[in-house]
Amino acid sequence: MQYCTVLEVSLRWPCRAVFFFVLTCLLPDTAQAHAFEVPYVLPIPLWIYMYACMAMLVLSFAAIGYYSATPATGSLPATSSSGAGVKDYSSAVGHSTILVLRTGAIGLLLLTITAGFIGTKDPMTNINMTLFWVVFLLGFAYLTAIIGDVFAIISPWETMLDVCETCGLDFSKARVIYPRALGYLPALCCYIALIWIELFTEQSPFVLSVALVAYSVIVFIGAWLFGRETWLRYGEFFGVFFRLIGAMAPVAYIRTSGSSEWQWRSRLPFSGIVDDPKEHFSLMLFVLFMLSSTIYDGLHDTQVWLDIYWKHLLQLIEPMWGAVDPKERSTLIIFWHTVYQRSGLILLLALYVGVYLSVIAVAKWIAKIDASVASLAQRFAYSLIPIAFVYNFTHYFTFLVTQIKALPWLMSDPFGKGWNLLNLSRVPEQSALLDMAFIWHMEVGLILIGHLVSVCVAHLISLRVFHSRRQALLTQVPMLILMMVYTSVGLWILSLHLSQRFNDLGG
Amino acid sequence: MRIVGQRDDAGALAAPDFSANPENRTEKAARFAKLAIAACTAIMLVGLYVGTKYSYAIGTPSDEQSRVFHIDVSEACLHGTEPAPVFEAHQGDHVVLAVTSLYSGGLYLHGLETEVDIAPGMETTITFTAEHAGRFFLHLHGNDESHTHAELAVLEVAPR
Numbered sequence: 157m158q159y160c161t162v163l164e165v166s167l168r169w170p171c172r173a174v175f176f177f178v179l180t181c182l183l184p185d186t187a188q189a190h191a192f193e194v195p196y197v198l199p200i201p202l203w204i205y206m207y208a209c210m211a212m213l214v215l216s217f218a219a220i221g222y223y224s225a226t227p228a229t230g231s232l233p234a235t236s237s238s239g240a241g242v243k244d245y246s247s248a249v250g251h252s253t254i255l256v257l258r259t260g261a262i263g264l265l266l267l268t269i270t271a272g273f274i275g276t277k278d279p280m281t282n283i284n285m286t287l288f289w290v291v292f293l294l295g296f297a298y299l300t301a302i303i304g305d306v307f308a309i310i311s312p313w314e315t316m317l318d319v320c321e322t323c324g325l326d327f328s329k330a331r332v333i334y335p336r337a338l339g340y341l342p343a344l345c346c347y348i349a350l351i352w353i354e355l356f357t358e359q360s361p362f363v364l365s366v367a368l369v370a371y372s373v374i375v376f377i378g379a380w381l382f383g384r385e386t387w388l389r390y391g392e393f394f395g396v397f398f399r400l401i402g403a404m405a406p407v408a409y410i411r412t413s414g415s416s417e418w419q420w421r422s423r424l425p426f427s428g429i430v431d432d433p434k435e436h437f438s439l440m441l442f443v444l445f446m447l448s449s450t451i452y453d454g455l456h457d458t459q460v461w462l463d464i465y466w467k468h469l470l471q472l473i474e475p476m477w478g479a480v481d482p483k484e485r486s487t488l489i490i491f492w493h494t495v496y497q498r499s500g501l502i503l504l505l506a507l508y509v510g511v512y513l514s515v516i517a518v519a520k521w522i523a524k525i526d527a528s529v530a531s532l533a534q535r536f537a538y539s540l541i542p543i544a545f546v547y548n549f550t551h552y553f554t555f556l557v558t559q560i561k562a563l564p565w566l567m568s569d570p571f572g573k574g575w576n577l578l579n580l581s582r583v584p585e586q587s588a589l590l591d592m593a594f595i596w597h598m599e600v601g602l603i604l605i606g607h608l609v610s611v612c613v614a615h616l617i618s619l620r621v622f623h624s625r626r627q628a629l630l631t632q633v634p635m636l637i638l639m640m641v642y643t644s645v646g647l648w649i650l651s652l653h654l655s656q657r658f659n660d661l662g663g
Numbered sequence: 664m665r666i667v668g669q670r671d672d673a674g675a676l677a678a679p680d681f682s683a684n685p686e687n688r689t690e691k692a693a694r695f696a697k698l699a700i701a702a703c704t705a706i707m708l709v710g711l712y713v714g715t716k717y718s719y720a721i722g723t724p725s726d727e728q729s730r731v732f733h734i735d736v737s738e739a740c741l742h743g744t745e746p747a748p749v750f751e752a753h754q755g756d757h758v759v760l761a762v763t764s765l766y767s768g769g770l771y772l773h774g775l776e777t778e779v780d781i782a783p784g785m786e787t788t789i790t791f792t793a794e795h796a797g798r799f800f801l802h803l804h805g806n807d808e809s810h811t812h813a814e815l816a817v818l819e820v821a822p823r
Contacts, residue, residue: 207715218701589797
């Protein structure tokens, strides 16, 4: 009761408005059904978890030792990370290739939207769920890390704007000046909305199509107001997302200024995240959300996370309700469970940002650097992309492999109407499942590789930023600890048991 | 001064001249240190892998066993007020899931894509050999008006 009084007294009108708006957003909706097949997962066993943690320590110290062994008199690396002695290959991307890819991309987007409206409601037999969540957001994202940011060339939303421009609409000029302070915040908001839909709403083909139409409208309005170039750079979420992932690839695509011609150029893997100049504070938030949202996706299903509510928080908040009848009690339990689950997504981002900024502040203090914490935080944020990427990959790999097998049959019957356009045989009753030992080793191996790459990238960035090797090495100590913490959290979640039950209850 | 009998190429066997070209010497030492670090890291990673695998591999299953699990579907199971039990088995085990339910519908073992009908008050069994390792969810897909969808149990099949 004491908490209630404090809350009532302290919440003045503006705060109350915000408070109740947030609560309205958090209101529970219907319990989630299974949008897709339940992932085929098994928590990594204790011995692999123990090994991974120790291996992470060994690799971290090895990386520090490796860089410390570099003579202090040695010259700092060149500014361009294309690397001395590494031959650059570059060539123009053919017009016909671009045309085919762009047509394919816009065709797939239209198919995804159409299937949601006219196809079956069953997410398993409607192609749009698999195309968007599995092929595009997982498969294409992982491919982008290898072949580079192809999305920049084939973006269907950009193609839509092109088509509209040929029809006489002008998106090239800005009607409103884009507020510089916003930076990448529109893209970040779209990202949060996407994860929100993924985790907390009842996913169905229809909802997905409505969301994609709504997103397309946002892109049109944004491009109309602020100009297509500005909006596609700062506001178009998918463009920002794939650009960050593509920065790790050994291939870069460069648009010839003022034309629709593209060139590809080879480069050292991960050099894109070392070289990329710092942009805006909001891009750092975007990178941290890449990490925290995937972590939360893994965490919010686990028994440990749910136990915090059911065994601890519930005991704290229940006395505040006073005497309520069982039905009302049940409603309150579910309501606060939903609030707990949904606020966790944002609170985890806040926690990750807080920890990251604190570590950067410590690094600045240790190495006595003049630059501001915000500026350093922006510069080093890219070094977290490999950790975020490998954790995302290990988290969704089994889902991707399991679900992608159904794609040929879905292509043959995209709307779930019982067609067989490709004349395929019937879907096998039980497809061969993956070897679990292989999955464990792959997950742990990739997480360790991602950790090592992040440590090396952070060091290479520090060599670019600071004047001396000593400063660069000193800043790496807190950064290394931060990365060890982030990697450990990723490993820990892989070792946790999942609990679907309470999640189904509260959404 | 030349010693009698000394070979002309004796310099090649002599200790390296540390006074000459210190930068080159530092580079060589650094390269050696880096190689040593890489080699030690690889050895430690392999050693740790073998060590942890055999230190923690306690209770390794011997032969395939027959495992029978009983589930009684109650009101609490359907409304999520008690956690779903987790049944543990190993690859190759013969598994029997015996389910008694007050509700009719279908029992669905996700992942293994096995579905059987269940009638109220009757015991229904799902019998199979656990060929695949993984985490499989046993759900009740009710055929009532509200399409009850409840998690009854989780079967964890660990690899051998």
